[in-house]
Amino acid sequence: MSFDLVFFGGTGDLTWRKLMPALFQAWRHGKLPAGGRILAVARDQRDDASYRDWLKDRLQAADTAKRPTDEEFEQFSQLVHYRPMDLSKPDDYQRLKRWLDERNADTAVIYLATSPHLFPVICTQLGAAGLNHDRVRVVLEKPLGHDLASAQEINRVVRSVFSERQAFRIDHYLGKPSVQNLMALRFGNVLFEPLWRRESIANIQITLAESLGVGTRGDFYDRTGALRDMIQNHALQLLTMVAMEPPSSADADAIRDEKLKVLRSLKPFDAVSVARDVVRGQYRAGTVEGQPVKGYLEEDKVPAGSATETFVALRCEVQNWRWAGVPFYLRTGKRLASRHAEIVVNFRPTPHSIFPGAARPNKLVIKLQPEDGLELHLLAAKGSVGSTDASGAEKLSPVSLDLDFDKAFPTDRVGAYERMLLDALAGRLNLFVRSDEQEQAWRWVEPILEAWQQDPHGVRTYTAGTWGPPAASALVARDGFTWPEEA
Known part of the structure; x- marks a missing residue:
C-alpha cells in the first residue's frame, strides 16, 4: 500500500516528541507499509535536508533503546520531506495538492498536529483544494475544542468537508x-x-x-x-x-x-x-x-x-x-x-x-x-x-x-501513537472517537x-x-x- 502522511505542525512539540518517534519505531519494526512518504509542513523556511538535520537532533532526546543509529536515521529520513506552508493561503494548499498528485498514492493521511482553533480553516482549505476525495483521511489531535460549542463548530466544519469515516479523532490512550x-x-x-x-x-x-x-x-x-x-x-x-x-x-x-x-x-x-x-x-x-x-x-x-x-x-x-x-x-x-x-x-x-x-x-x-x-x-x-x-x-x-x-x-x-498511526494508514476506526x-x-x-x-x-x-x-x-x-x- 503506497501512502502519503502529512503533518500540519511539522515543527511542533507533538510531531517531534511523539509522532516522528512513533513512525520511526514502526519503520524499525517493519510495520510501516512500503511505498510511503512523510511530509512535514510548517511556516519555517526549510528544505528536506535542513528539516532532516533538525529532526535528527531532536530524536536524540528519545530513550536510548528507541534512539535511531546514524545508519537507521539515514535510511528512515529518506521517507521524510518538508514544505513551508502558510495555513491561511489557498495557493499553498494547491502546492500541497500538486505534491500529493505526483504519484497519486493509495492513501493520503493528513494529521492536524496544530492548535484546535486552526482545524476549521485547515479543513475548509483542504476541501477547497480538492484534498477531501475518498483516498484522503484527516486525523484530529485532541483537545477538540474548548467547550461544547467550539467542539460542535469544529465538527460541523469537518463534516462539511469530510465524511465521518474519513475523520479520525485521536485519543492515544x-x-x-x-x-x-x-x-x-x-x-x-x-x-x-x-x-x-x-x-x-x-x-x-x-x-x-x-x-x-x-x-x-x-x-x-x-x-x-x-x-x-x-x-x-x-x-x-x-x-x-x-x-x-x-x-x-x-x-x-x-x-x-x-x-x-x-x-x-x-x-x-x-x-x-x-x-x-x-x-x-x-x-x-x-x-x-x-x-x-x-x-x-x-x-x-x-x-x-x-x-x-x-x-x-x-x-x-x-x-x-x-x-x-x-x-x-x-x-x-x-x-x-x-x-x-x-x-x-x-x-x-x-x-x-x-x-x-x-x-x-x-x-x-x-x-x-x-x-x-x-x-x-x-x-x-x-x-x-x-x-x-x-x-x-x-x-x-x-x-x-x-x-x-x-x-x-x-x-x-x-506504542500507543505507533498503533494509532498504523491504524489511520490502514483506515481502521475502532480506536478513534x-x-x-x-x-x-x-x-x-x-x-x-x-x-x-x-x-x-x-x-x-x-x-x-x-x-x-x-x-x-x-x-x-x-x-x-x-x-x-x-x-
Whole structure:
C-alpha cells in the first residue's frame, strides 16, 4: 500500500516528541507499509535536508533503546520531506495538492498536529483544494475544542468537508496495549463477564497521575486545565471501555455505539453535585523524587493569581441496570507522588467470611503506565504452622497474579501513537472517537466548567509530590472506600 502522511505542525512539540518517534519505531519494526512518504509542513523556511538535520537532533532526546543509529536515521529520513506552508493561503494548499498528485498514492493521511482553533480553516482549505476525495483521511489531535460549542463548530466544519469515516479523532490512550487487553479481558474471555456488574463490583477507580509539572507549556495549560486536558477525553474514554455493554461485533461503529450509550447514561452534574462530588486542586512548591520543584503559580508563562486546576478528582455514576449504585472515581493531576495510570476494579467482599481477619476484598488492577499489565489481587491460605487462629480457622494473606504484557509478549509490541498511526494508514476506526461521543463528553463536563466559573476561588492547593488535596481522599472515604495508595 503506497501512502502519503502529512503533518500540519511539522515543527511542533507533538510531531517531534511523539509522532516522528512513533513512525520511526514502526519503520524499525517493519510495520510501516512500503511505498510511503512523510511530509512535514510548517511556516519555517526549510528544505528536506535542513528539516532532516533538525529532526535528527531532536530524536536524540528519545530513550536510548528507541534512539535511531546514524545508519537507521539515514535510511528512515529518506521517507521524510518538508514544505513551508502558510495555513491561511489557498495557493499553498494547491502546492500541497500538486505534491500529493505526483504519484497519486493509495492513501493520503493528513494529521492536524496544530492548535484546535486552526482545524476549521485547515479543513475548509483542504476541501477547497480538492484534498477531501475518498483516498484522503484527516486525523484530529485532541483537545477538540474548548467547550461544547467550539467542539460542535469544529465538527460541523469537518463534516462539511469530510465524511465521518474519513475523520479520525485521536485519543492515544485508546492505543495503549493495556486498553486493548481490557477489551480482550472482557469480551474474549468468559471469566469476568458474570462478575462485571453492580452485584459483584463495589467501585471502579481510574487514575491518570503525572509527576511532571507544566514545564514550558504554562500558557497553553493555563487556558486548558486538568478537566479539559485529561478528564473530558482520556479518563472518560477509559470509563466507557470499562462500563460498555458487549458490542455486537468488532466493527468500529458497533463499539462506538456502546461507548456512546455509556456517556449518555452518566448521571448529569448540577451546581449542587459539582460542589459535593468534584474536587479541583493546584500544586504548590514541594518535592518530587527528592528534588525541590516550583509551585504552579511560579511556573513560566503562568499568569499571576491563576485559578486554573492542575488536579481533578470526581465521583460519578452510570445510570443503567449493569452499574446502578456503583461509584466511578476519576482522578488526574500534575506534580503528584508518581507517574502512573491505572484502572482499579474493586470487588465486593464475600457475603459471609469464615476466615478471621479476611476483610480485604479482591481487586483487578489494569496498569496502563509506566508498566503495562494486569494484577488480580486475591486472598490465600499460607498453610503453615501458626497460620490458624485459636479455633483452627486458616488466616488468609493477600496474594496477586501478575501479568506483565512486555514479558508475556516480548516481541510485536507497539506504542500507543505507533498503533494509532498504523491504524489511520490502514483506515481502521475502532480506536478513534466519533463526533457524537466527543460532543457528549463535552456536554457532560460543561456543568462542571460552568459551576467553576461561578466560583473561581474554589480551587484547593496541594503540595507537589503528594496525591492531591485532602478533599480527594474525603471524596472516596465518604462512601467507605480509599484510593489505592491509602489502602
